Amino acid sequence: DAGVTQSPTHLIKTRGQHVTLRCSPISGHKSVSWYQQVLGQGPQFIFQYYEKEERGRGNFPDRFSARQFPNYSSELNVNALLLGDSALYLCASSGTGDNQPQHFGDGTRLSIL
Amino acid sequence: GIQVEQSPPDLILQEGANSTLRCNFSDSVNNLQWFHQNPWGQLINLFYIPSGTKQNGRLSATTVATERYSLLYISSSQTTDSGVYFCAVDFNKFYFGSGTKLNVKP
Numbered sequence: 001d002a003g004v005t006q007s008p009t010h011l012i013k014t015r016g017q018h019v020t021l022r023c024s025p026i027s028g029h030k031s032v033s034w035y036q037q038v039l040g041q042g043p044q045f046i047f048q049y050y051e052k053e054e055r056g057r058g059n060f061p062d063r064f065s066a067r068q069f070p071n072y073s074s075e076l077n078v079n080a081l082l083l084g085d086s087a088l089y090l091c092a093s094s095g096t097g098d099n100q101p102q103h104f105g106d107g108t109r110l111s112i113l
Numbered sequence: 114g115i116q117v118e119q120s121p122p123d124l125i126l127q128e129g130a131n132s133t134l135r136c137n138f139s140d141s142v143n144n145l146q147w148f149h150q151n152p153w154g155q156l157i158n159l160f161y162i163p164s165g166t167k168q169n170g171r172l173s174a175t176t177v178a179t180e181r182y183s184l185l186y187i188s189s190s191q192t193t194d195s196g197v198y199f200c201a202v203d204f205n206k207f208y209f210g211s212g213t214k215l216n217v218k219p
Binding site: 035092 | 143144146148153154155156158161163199201203205206207208209210211212
């Protein structure tokens with residue numbers, strides 16, 4: 001079975017632009033979460049979606065938004081990009097039920113010039 | 114919010130040595146996972162261990178939920194064990210520690 005897949009793998013943008021990152025969960029997983037990992041730190045929680053509804057939001061500005069589609073794939077959108085948005089963006093999926101383990105994709109490495 | 118502290122922050126080992134990594138957390142949690150992040154950034158699941166002890170080959174983990182800590186044991190370390198080890202706890206949302214950076218020298 002395929003794991004969590006993310007696209008693109010790398011992306012270069014300039015300040016002020018907009019970016020969309022995509023994630024496909026493991027088949028059968030209905031929950032998708034997004035994380036930002038800047039160099040030298042642990043991943044920081046951005047959003048969780050379950051059954052197309054937002055279940056949780058981390059401490060990120062409104063420039064960050066996300067959605068989940070009927071097939072449980074998800075998009076993370078970031079507007080008005082800043083240099084500080086340069087990071088590895090990770091997507092994780094988890095199965096149905098409480099307290100399920102998270103399975104991570106390989107991430108999208110976003111560089112802002 | 115919940116605090117997740119990992120120690121040591123950095124660790125250098127000779128190949129074949131054993132090590133113990135620690136994760137302390139500040140509140141009762143629903144879930145705890147250990148991950149290995151390799152030099153290419155991939156986060157690999159090691160253990161899902163909200164409580165108790167689990168073993169997988171040279172790795173084992175123990176979580177004592179009542180005392181709010183977890184330990185990851187690496188025995189007979191290999192150069193491929195190098196990378197960053199993270200613990201993450203689920204307290205309504207997922208919180209990661211800052212990691213232990215392990216360098217295993219041949």
